[in-house]
Amino acid sequence: MPVTLSHYLAVSAMLFVIGVAGVLLRRNLLVVLMSIELMLNAANLAFVTFSRAMGGMDGQIIALFVMTIAAAEVAVGLAIVLVVFRVRESTNIDKINLMKW
Amino acid sequence: MTGLLFLIGSLVAVGSAALVVSRKNPVHAALFLIVSLLSVALLFVLLGAQFIAALQVIVYAGAIVVLFLFAVMLLNVKKEAAVFHSSLAHRLVAVVLVVVLLVQTLFIALASMVWVRKEAWMTQPSLSFGTVQAVGRELFARYLLQFEVASVLLLAAIVGAIAMVKKRL
Numbered sequence: 001m002p003v004t005l006s007h008y009l010a011v012s013a014m015l016f017v018i019g020v021a022g023v024l025l026r027r028n029l030l031v032v033l034m035s036i037e038l039m040l041n042a043a044n045l046a047f048v049t050f051s052r053a054m055g056g057m058d059g060q061i062i063a064l065f066v067m068t069i070a071a072a073e074v075a076v077g078l079a080i081v082l083v084v085f086r087v088r089e090s091t092n093i094d095k096i097n098l099m100k101w
Numbered sequence: 102m103t104g105l106l107f108l109i110g111s112l113v114a115v116g117s118a119a120l121v122v123s124r125k126n127p128v129h130a131a132l133f134l135i136v137s138l139l140s141v142a143l144l145f146v147l148l149g150a151q152f153i154a155a156l157q158v159i160v161y162a163g164a165i166v167v168l169f170l171f172a173v174m175l176l177n178v179k180k181e182a183a184v185f186h187s188s189l190a191h192r193l194v195a196v197v198l199v200v201v202l203l204v205q206t207l208f209i210a211l212a213s214m215v216w217v218r219k220e221a222w223m224t225q226p227s228l229s230f231g232t233v234q235a236v237g238r239e240l241f242a243r244y245l246l247q248f249e250v251a252s253v254l255l256l257a258a259i260v261g262a263i264a265m266v267k268k269r270l
Contacts, residue, residue, distance in 0.1 A: 003107045006213050008144065011111040013206035015118050015141075020202055022122030024195035025185045030127045030173060034134050037165065038118050041141055044157075052148045052226065057239045060153050060231060061247075064240070067160050068251045072258035074165050078172045079262035085176050094186075 015042035114140040150231035
């Protein structure tokens with residue numbers, strides 16, 4: 001059975017769902033950020049898959065921009081983690097609860 | 102041959118992604134993230150997008166995850182006692198949501214194999230499909246504004262990250 005578009009999309013879907021599971025279930029802030037990177041990666045795979053399916057380069061350009069934004073987001077996100085760690089002395093997201101009711 | 106490579110790449114990608122979200126030690130999670138990113142780069146090569154695959158290895162696995170490891174080392178994060186949330190209700194709701202999302206996305210991804218079309222799509226792309234020239238030609242002509250805006254975004258991220266972490270401005 002030849003490898004079609006749907007196979008790549010299924011891989012992208014599974015990567016995305018594993019990323020969502022990581023964000024929802026893990027308590028360590030750094031691993032939550034890593035799961036967000038997994039989700040962005042799954043989206044990149046979907047974009048490049050559709051670029052191949054439609055023959056245009058647009059999907060790959062968008063994937064390039066997604067990578068750029070992911071890099072910027074990781075930089076800012078880790079800066080936030082550092083500042084939170086200075087205040088809370090922990091990377092447990094349950095401890096970041098100052099704005100909770 | 103490409104079928105076998107696709108199987109290896111996708112199994113390693115999904116398996117190491119599952120390991121990323123389940124490791125107690127954040128350093129192990131980061132290393133499995135590198136493995137997952139490299140196997141997705143293999144999938145990019147199989148799709149013909151060589152430039153994006155090279156960028157994936159250089160930028161994602163080579164810079165972003167290294168930044169993660171810097172942060173892990175700086176914060177001296179130890180292995181945690183419990184991996185997942187303590188409240189059972191929280192974990193139950195999360196698992197239900199994840200299963201629903203998995204069923205939805207797999208349905209959408211695989212339905213086209215059965216319902217919509219049966220024609221194979223893997224026609225050979227043109228020789229210049231994923232090359233640097235092809236990406237550059239599009240990037241600097243049609244997407245020039247987005248390219249410049251992305252550079253401003255990076256500047257904003259750099260300034261923001263430094264401004265947040267500095268103790269005295």
